[in-house]
Amino acid sequence: MLVATPLVATNPGPELDQLDKVVGDLVHKLSELDAKGVNVTPVLVRLDEAIAAYERGDIESAERAVNEAISVLSELEATAGEVYRLVVLSKGLTIAGVASIPILVYQLLPRVYLHLWFKTRRRWLVRR
């Protein structure tokens, strides 16, 4: 495991505030997408890379990773509506399925029981 490079915050500098603002805004947008059921891991990975690069002092790589994160975020935002509709639909279907169990039991159980009852006694003979 690599040892993480610390940021000495006694003299944070404008770049660090800038990084916090950018990453903070992106994470906020990600939480909105996450709530809609979108997989936000690809953006988080790039943000992690950006932070690690910044901690190493590699500002150029940090900026590149942030730009990649913004680009992937835009792609995810474009598909978020469809993903959300699918999540809601799947939840609705699950609820409908689970809620219909008592109705199915009420309707089908006597019929199934009767069917099995007769099937198991098919070869029985009636004696007078």
Add this chain to the structure above:
Amino acid sequence: MILDEEVFAVILAVSIISSALGVALVLKPENPEPFSALGLLNEECKIGDYPKIAINNSLLRLCIYVANYMGKPTYYKVVYKLAYNETLPSKDSPSPEPVVSEWRLVLAHGENKTVLVDVVVYDPWTRGRVALVFELWTYDHASSSWVYTGVWNHLYIDVVSV
């Protein structure tokens, strides 16, 4: 009726209760009690066997564990300070001591990360015993600032001179 009516009623009641529970489970909030966790581990990233003594102005290797159960992705920073008994943080306020180092990380909900860190140990007021304090902060988008979570770890170290 071939199927006994009472037995049928019991089966129907069980199915209604199971169905209601199932619907409640699907509709329940995914994360009713959001929280973040911070852990301090030794240099092998395990609990226990923490260092007790350090040479003044030396580096100490430790491991920090951060976990996100906030129900959403969160931007964290772990702040390292050197404090004494009376300047330890509390649930409501961070330690008033100056920040020595800090580490940032972004975690998805349910994700955790263990970070190996080298921290400098010194005794600002030459009292012989300091607390290595690690505070967990989160970035608040609304105020564009860092907010103390009320979660911290500290480890007492006897600082000796060579």
